[in-house]
Amino acid sequence: MFHWLEKRPFFFAVGVFLVIAFAGLIEILPNFAEAARPVEGLRPYTVLELAGKEIYKKDNCIACHSQLIRPFKAETDRYGQYSLSGEYAYDRPFLWGSKRTGPDLHRVGNYRTTEWHENHMLNPPAVVPGSIMPAYKHMFTNKADIETAYAEAVTVKNVFNTPYGDDIQPGKEAFEKHFKSVVLPEAQKIAADMKNQDVKDAVAKGEIPEIVAMIAYLNSLGDSRYAAKK
């Protein structure tokens, strides 16, 4: 019946490609588009949180910590509600990770606090006996790169239409205004809960140590990024 087609291998190959490509498009694309949309009520990361996310990447937290809670009872008991793909809509890139030497962090903001992270980053085994996580003392002295984080926010706002407010605009002037009115107060709030005097002094001077940005990011993982749930 199809000998006329089988005799023409090139057009046969083209036909096979078209059929499979069409099936793939109508099956995969709608689901993909639906799942990639942000979950209702999800807000994008603030600039300070973005700076923390950069430190998370830079210090390679992803090598030991995942950010994806699978729908298994054992996992939801320990880490909370399973993850949805729309929750990563503002993660560029997402930091799912594939190795759990330490626990999952996708909802760590729901059950850990600023004070805890401060103690833990200074000396993990003192907080969690037997922990093999190294100390991250340099975060208390290194300064966070807020400029790059701000540039990232401007970029994703312009390129991907991420819903940032009007105060995220290109230019040094807009950055300084945003830094003074939004980033610094957010950092001050976190520093107020911390004990380390050097960090408090730095924030009072208008500098932001990495640990502050890092804690802002870790606290944002969980319900605090949902306007509706709060």
Next chain:
Amino acid sequence: MNALIGKALAFAAVLIVATIVVVKQMNIDLSDPINLLTMIGAIAIAVLSAGVSAKYISQMKTDTASGELAEENWDGIGEYKNELPAGWAYSFLGTIIWALWYWQFGYPVNAYSQIGEWNQETKEYNQKFEAMHKNADKATLQQMGESIYLVQCAPCHGTTGDGNNGQAQDFTKRMAKDQVLAVINNGQNQLGYPMGAMPPGMASGKDAEDIAAYVAGGMKGEQPAAFAACASCHGADGKGNGGMAPNIAEYDATLMNHTLQNGKKGIIGRMPAFKTTITPIQEKALTEYIQSLSN
């Protein structure tokens, strides 16, 4: 043909002898049925592979092609016209019928989903858990409380419950002196008790010191006169007037409930709320365990 069968038998024999030699060499205990079965399996595989290869090798040597050739050929290589085997045809029809059912009724209601499996598993487990521990005795609750404590609470409060060098509330006693003073000076309104907010400055100076020392000392000895200011809400015994205000003498069930539901920020730091993570039975167990730490 006969030579081939001879070779196949020889090959199988070599494999069988090799298997037996290995079993003897490694001193494998054949009275264990698993080991015995494994050895029989190895021998069966040896015999089968020898037999199957002999069959196909002989087929390649003797078989000739038959049937009607299709019209076209590719560089002299032709193709026979073969009917679709009946089994294939029926399974093909079967998949078409299944696809119709799946499109019309199967998807999404009867389709598999990971989330659906999670829902079902969690629901079944929770029902079983509720039924099993509805009337749990004290020992069971305490044991359950300890495991929950080690997972959810120990990261801050320490594995022994002593607050891990002042990083969190110390469960071996109810309150320390500086905690009582901080509450008196700053007030407190985070736990959602019916009595409402406690205003700052209910007592001051030496009165506050006396109250703090008395409460931190476990409410023993003579009650300072200034405690009257506290007693109006917290009760003369400090036990919170039957759940109207926080119990400042011991960890009771209402205090546990209000703290887990609301979380709290005190002078030590902030504790997040645990309202979605801990079920009522688990809360009861946790209360039982935390009470056992201060006794």
